[in-house]
Amino acid sequence: MPLPEPATEAGREGLAALLTDPGRAVLALDFDGTLAPIVADPRQARSHPRAVPALSRLAPRLRAVAVITGRPAADAVRYGGFEGAEGLDHLTVLGAYGAESWRAPDGAVRAEEPPPGVAAVRAELPALLDGLGVPEGTWTEDKGRALAVHTRRTASPEAAFSLLRGPLGDLAARHGLVVEPGRMVLELRPPGADKGGALDDFVRETDAGAVVYAGDDLGDLAAYDTVEALRGKGVPGLLVCSGAEGTGESVPRLAERADLLVPGPEGVAALLESLAEALD
Numbered sequence: 001m002p003l004p005e006p007a008t009e010a011g012r013e014g015l016a017a018l019l020t021d022p023g024r025a026v027l028a029l030d031f032d033g034t035l036a037p038i039v040a041d042p043r044q045a046r047s048h049p050r051a052v053p054a055l056s057r058l059a060p061r062l063r064a065v066a067v068i069t070g071r072p073a074a075d076a077v078r079y080g081g082f083e084g085a086e087g088l089d090h091l092t093v094l095g096a097y098g099a100e101s102w103r104a105p106d107g108a109v110r111a112e113e114p115p116p117g118v119a120a121v122r123a124e125l126p127a128l129l130d131g132l133g134v135p136e137g138t139w140t141e142d143k144g145r146a147l148a149v150h151t152r153r154t155a156s157p158e159a160a161f162s163l164l165r166g167p168l169g170d171l172a173a174r175h176g177l178v179v180e181p182g183r184m185v186l187e188l189r190p191p192g193a194d195k196g197g198a199l200d201d202f203v204r205e206t207d208a209g210a211v212v213y214a215g216d217d218l219g220d221l222a223a224y225d226t227v228e229a230l231r232g233k234g235v236p237g238l239l240v241c242s243g244a245e246g247t248g249e250s251v252p253r254l255a256e257r258a259d260l261l262v263p264g265p266e267g268v269a270a271l272l273e274s275l276a277e278a279l280d
């Protein structure tokens with residue numbers, strides 16, 4: 001497939017920088033909705049079958065590749081199928097919005113201690129959900145340093161999301177946490193870390209001369225901010241939005257800022273394949 005053309009001049013510069021000097025370019029990707037198709041049960045999410053093979057071809061040509069995700073790093077590594085994958089022997093996975101990291105060379109997860117508010121929220125959340133009479137299918141994902149309440153498997157996911165938003169915001173605030181809204185999920189997590197800071201640190205650490213970032217959800221906006229700030233400092237960048245795969249769940253605040261819109265994880269995998277082909 002030929003390389004798609006970014007819609008903006010800045011995006012075209014970002015893509016050109018990667019193609020001209022791939023050895024200085026960093027590629028960073030979100031996991032759910034970008035590398036992995038959205039599925040009803042978060043425990044069943046897996047990389048798109050073409051994603052890891054494409055990354056395996058591409059990664060050895062680039063300065064560095066990172067997956068930056070709201071998932072715990074270990075979950076993303078496992079669900080992504082990244083450990084031991086050919087060509088990914090220098091992959092970095094930054095989990096929990098950057099509060100956790102996993103690096104392929106040693107395979108260990110480094111994580112900050114969760115603040116005490118997480119344990120307090122864990123203790124109070126079941127009674128709060130009961131009291132609200134949440135619909136069947138509401139499901140809490142315990143992420144260790146955060147709790148995510150999912151509504152995708154309820155009969156009316158958006159109505160359940162709206163019902164929960166205020167009370168979960170109050171609970172989070174009482175314990176010094178924040179609510180991170182996502183695709184049919186409200187996550188109560190510690191403030192501080194975000195994907196923008198995680199990407200900025202990674203770009204500095206790798207001394208990258210160009211950056212490509214791909215994401216699909218509100219949590220990716222902070223990484224978009226970082227790419228735009230880097231562009232302002234003369235580091236070319238390309239912003240990719242993984243679109244909504246025909247589910248009607250697009251995230252306009254991300255799509256309207258992207259240089260390149262691709263159709264979901266399948267489109268992301270196709271883009272990675274095209275980049276690999278162009279560099280071969």
Ligand SMILES: O=P(O)(O)OC[C@H]1O[C@H](O[C@H]2O[C@H](CO)[C@@H](O)[C@H](O)[C@H]2O)[C@H](O)[C@@H](O)[C@@H]1O
Nearest residue numbers: 031032038039040042045069070152183184185
């Ligand atoms: O930063 P990401 O890698 O995009 O992770 C964000 C959240 O993704 C997961 O939830 C989303 O994907 C699920 C599986 O497809 C889907 O069922 C759910 O509706 C989506 O919101 C994950 O479960 C969360 O912990 C992540 O924070």
